[in-house]
Amino acid sequence: MSRPTPLHEVHQxxxxxxxxxxxxxxxxxxxxxxxxHTAVRTAAGLFDLSHMGEIHVTGEGAADALDHALVGNLxxxxxxxxxxTMMCDADGGIVDDLIVYRLSxxxxxxxxxASNYLRVAQELTDRSKNHDAVVDDRSDSYAxxxxxGPRSPQILAKLTDADLDGLKYYTGLPGxxxxxxxxxxxxxxxxxxxxxxxxxxxxxxxxxxxxxEAGSDEGLVPAGLSARDTLxxxxxxxxxxxxxxxxxTPMDAGLGRVVRFxxxxxxxxxxxxxxxETGRRLVGLVMKGRRVPRHGFAVVDAGGAVVGEVxxxxxxxxxxxxxxxxxxxxxxxxxxxxxRGSHEPVDVVDLPFYRRKK
Amino acid sequence: MSSxxxxxxxxxxxxxxxxxxxxxxxxxxxxxxxxxSLGDVVYVQLPEAGATVEAGDAVGExxxxxSVSDIYAPVGGEIVEINQTVxxxxxxxxxxxxxxxxxxxxxxxGAPDDLLTNEEYATLTAAxx
Numbered sequence: 001m002s003r004p005t006p007l008h009e010v011h012q013x014x015x016x017x018x019x020x021x022x023x024x025x026x027x028x029x030x031x032x033x034x035x036x037h038t039a040v041r042t043a044a045g046l047f048d049l050s051h052m053g054e055i056h057v058t059g060e061g062a063a064d065a066l067d068h069a070l071v072g073n074l075x076x077x078x079x080x081x082x083x084x085t086m087m088c089d090a091d092g093g094i095v096d097d098l099i100v101y102r103l104s105x106x107x108x109x110x111x112x113x114a115s116n117y118l119r120v121a122q123e124l125t126d127r128s129k130n131h132d133a134v135v136d137d138r139s140d141s142y143a144x145x146x147x148x149g150p151r152s153p154q155i156l157a158k159l160t161d162a163d164l165d166g167l168k169y170y171t172g173l174p175g176x177x178x179x180x181x182x183x184x185x186x187x188x189x190x191x192x193x194x195x196x197x198x199x200x201x202x203x204x205x206x207x208x209x210x211x212x213e214a215g216s217d218e219g220l221v222p223a224g225l226s227a228r229d230t231l232x233x234x235x236x237x238x239x240x241x242x243x244x245x246x247x248x249t250p251m252d253a254g255l256g257r258v259v260r261f262x263x264x265x266x267x268x269x270x271x272x273x274x275x276x277e278t279g280r281r282l283v284g285l286v287m288k289g290r291r292v293p294r295h296g297f298a299v300v301d302a303g304g305a306v307v308g309e310v311x312x313x314x315x316x317x318x319x320x321x322x323x324x325x326x327x328x329x330x331x332x333x334x335x336x337x338x339x340r341g342s343h344e345p346v347d348v349v350d351l352p353f354y355r356r357k358k
Numbered sequence: 359m360s361s362x363x364x365x366x367x368x369x370x371x372x373x374x375x376x377x378x379x380x381x382x383x384x385x386x387x388x389x390x391x392x393x394x395s396l397g398d399v400v401y402v403q404l405p406e407a408g409a410t411v412e413a414g415d416a417v418g419e420x421x422x423x424x425s426v427s428d429i430y431a432p433v434g435g436e437i438v439e440i441n442q443t444v445x446x447x448x449x450x451x452x453x454x455x456x457x458x459x460x461x462x463x464x465x466x467x468g469a470p471d472d473l474l475t476n477e478e479y480a481t482l483t484a485a486x487x
C-alpha cells in the first residue's frame with residue numbers, strides 16, 4: 001500500500017490522477033500534463049514533493065562526516081548555501097544524488113530521493129561512526145512544496161518578508177511563508193527559477209492553499225510528476241533509476257565535476273573513482289519523427305548495430321518533438337532508436353535540450 | 359466520471375464503434391475513459407486506407423506522454439477512411455474523443471456480436487477504476 005503525502009486530500013479534491021512512485025501515492029497530473037509543463041515554463045507550477053527525504057546531520061564533526069560519506073566538498077560550503085552532490089559505494093557506483101543545504105556551521109540537511117532516502121540515512125549513520133556527528137532522518141516530519149517557474153519570485157514575495165532578491169540560486173535560508181516556518185531554498189528540478197519550501201508536515205495544506213491564492217493572478221497551476229519528469233528531462237537533469245544507478249559512476253553521467261578529488265582526506269569511493277574509466281557517454285537525442293523513445297529502448301548506429309540504451313524519453317512540449325537521454329559507446333555515432341522493431345532516426349544534440357533565458 | 363454515450367457500442371479495449379445500425383460502414387475511436395487514462399496523446403498511428411483487417415487485429419497505436427497502447431480493430435472489414443486530422447493533431451483524442459477525435463472507418467462484412475453496450479462498458483470501467 002502506497003503512502004499518502006500530507007497533501008493527499010488536496011490532490012483528491014483537485015481530481016488528480018494518482019500514481020505509485022517509490023512507495024508513495026503521488027499526483028501524476030491534475031489535468032493536461034503538457035499544460036502543466038508549459039505553465040512552469042511560462043508562469044509557475046506548484047508541486048508536492050513530500051516524498052523526498054530530509055536527513056539532518058549535526059555536530060562539530062558534521063562537515064567532516066559528510067566529506068567522508070559523500071563525493072563533494074561540503075566542508076567548503078558556506079552556511080546558507082546548497083550544493084548538488086552524490087553518495088557513492090566503495091566501487092564508485094552511485095547510491096543517490098543529493099542536494100545538501102548547510103543550515104549553520106554545525107548543521108546540514110541532506111535532501112535525498114524518495115527511492116533511496118532510507119539507504120542514504122543508513123549509510124550516513126554508518127559512515128559517520130568515527131565523527132562527532134548525529135544523523136537524524138526527519139523525512140516523516142517534513143513536507144516539501146516547490147514553486148517553479150518565472151513568476152515564482154512574485155508569487156512567493158506576496159507571502160514572505162524574506163529577502164528573495166538576496167537569495168541566489170542554490171542558497172537556502174530559514175523564513176516565514178504565509179505564517180508557516182520554512183526553509184526557503186532557491187533550488188529545483190525543472191530548469192526554471194523557483195523555490196523549494198521545506199515545512200512541517202502539519203503546515204503543508206495551509207501553505208499549499210496560501211500559495212495557490214497568491215498565484216491565482218500569476219498563472220500558477222498545480223503540477224504533477226509527469227510534468228516534473230518532462231521538465232527535468234528538457235533541462236538535461238539526471239533521474240536516479242534512469243541516468244543514475246548503482247552500476248553508474250558520476251563520470252559515466254558526465255558529472256565527474258561533482259567528485260572532489262582535491263578535498264582533504266579519504267571518502268567512500270575515492271580509490272575506485274580515481275581509477276574509473278568510462279566507456280560510454282550520456283547524449284541527448286531528438287527524434288526526427290513523432291514516435292517516443294522510452295527507458296530501455298536500444299540505440300543503434302547507421303549500420304543498425306546496437307550502440308547504447310535510452311535512459312529517459314518523452315515528448316518534449318518545448319521542442320515539439322520527442323527527446324531522450326541515452327548512454328552510448330564513446331566511439332559510436334547514434335543514428336536511430338529501436339522503437340518496437342522500427343529504427344526511428346534521431347539527431348544527436350548537446351545537453352541540455354532547454355536552457356532558460358536569464 | 360467519463361462520458362459514455364448511449365448510442366455507441368464499445369470494446370473491452372476501450373474503443374467505441376458508431377454507425378452499426380446502418381450495417382455498412384462504422385466509425386471507430388477510443389473512449390473518453392481511455393483518453394483520460396492515457397494522458398495527453400502526442401502521436402496516433404493508423405492503418406492504411408484500403409487495408410483489410412480482422413476483428414482483434416492490432417492496426418495502430420496511440421502514444422501519450424507516459425505510455426503507448428495498441429489500437430485494435432473492433433470489427434473486421436476494409437479500412438475505407440482514416441482521420442488525417444487526428445494524425446496531424448493527436449490532442450483531438452483528448453479534447454473530443456467521440457467527435458473530431460475519431461480514428462478510422464471500416465466497411466464491415468457482417469454484424470459483430472461481441473461488442474458491449476454503454477451499460478456494459480460503464481460496468482467495465484467502474485471495475486477498473
